Amino acid sequence: MVNQVDFNQMEPKQSKNGNSVCVLLSGGLDSAACVAFYIRRGFKVRTLHVDYGQSAAIQEDVASSAIANYYHVERLKLCLQGTQPKTSGLIHGRNAFLLFIALMEFGPGVCLFVTGVHTGTTYGDCSASFMNSIQRIFDIYTDGVSRVAAPFIDWTKRDIWDFCIKENVPVGLTYSCEFGGDVPCGRCLSCKDMEALRAA
Numbered sequence: 001m002v003n004q005v006d007f008n009q010m011e012p013k014q015s016k017n018g019n020s021v022c023v024l025l026s027g028g029l030d031s032a033a034c035v036a037f038y039i040r041r042g043f044k045v046r047t048l049h050v051d052y053g054q055s056a057a058i059q060e061d062v063a064s065s066a067i068a069n070y071y072h073v074e075r076l077k078l079c080l081q082g083t084q085p086k087t088s089g090l091i092h093g094r095n096a097f098l099l100f101i102a103l104m105e106f107g108p109g110v111c112l113f114v115t116g117v118h119t120g121t122t123y124g125d126c127s128a129s130f131m132n133s134i135q136r137i138f139d140i141y142t143d144g145v146s147r148v149a150a151p152f153i154d155w156t157k158r159d160i161w162d163f164c165i166k167e168n169v170p171v172g173l174t175y176s177c178e179f180g181g182d183v184p185c186g187r188c189l190s191c192k193d194m195e196a197l198r199a200a
Contacts, residue, residue, distance in 0.1 A: 027063030030116030
């Protein structure tokens with residue numbers, strides 16, 4: 001029987017490797033909120049931005065750099081584009097890939113590896129069961145020292161938006177269109193989500 005992991009890490013937890021966290025910083029609203037969330041709670045935040053060949057790679061790079069600069073946190077950028085173009089919507093293996101490449105780059109010197117996944121999506125890799133599976137593999141590599149964390153796993157997009165407004169997260173620096181371009185397309189799911197949040 002595998003114990004379920006508490007992915008909603010709300011408070012700093014001292015461990016063998018201190019309180020350093022790695023936030024997967026895409027440049028979108030959710031990852032920017034993660035940076036603010038852990039800074040407010042006393043963690044030493046480091047960030048990782050990955051260009052994996054996504055359509056909005058250029059815009060996400062600019063946004064993630066601006067957010068890291070705003071919060072004065074370290075940002076590591078990796079380019080691992082592969083051979084196939086990545087389209088909008090579900091990208092098979094993406095969330096697992098990002099967490100594992102973060103572990104590979106930062107190692108067990110980081111106590112939490114943070115992703116901004118949240119409730120309200122149909123994607124299987126935005127679920128507690130997925131996070132539990134990833135944690136079991138992390139345990140193999142780090143002997144339970146490093147944990148994966150998804151502080152918003154029980155939050156809706158609206159909850160994250162409200163948090164951002166309350167905590168003065170620089171929403172204007174974020175980028176959320178899945179297709180890229182200087183002007184968001186207004187058609188993809190990410191654009192529609194942001195439009196609905198701003199309109200309410």
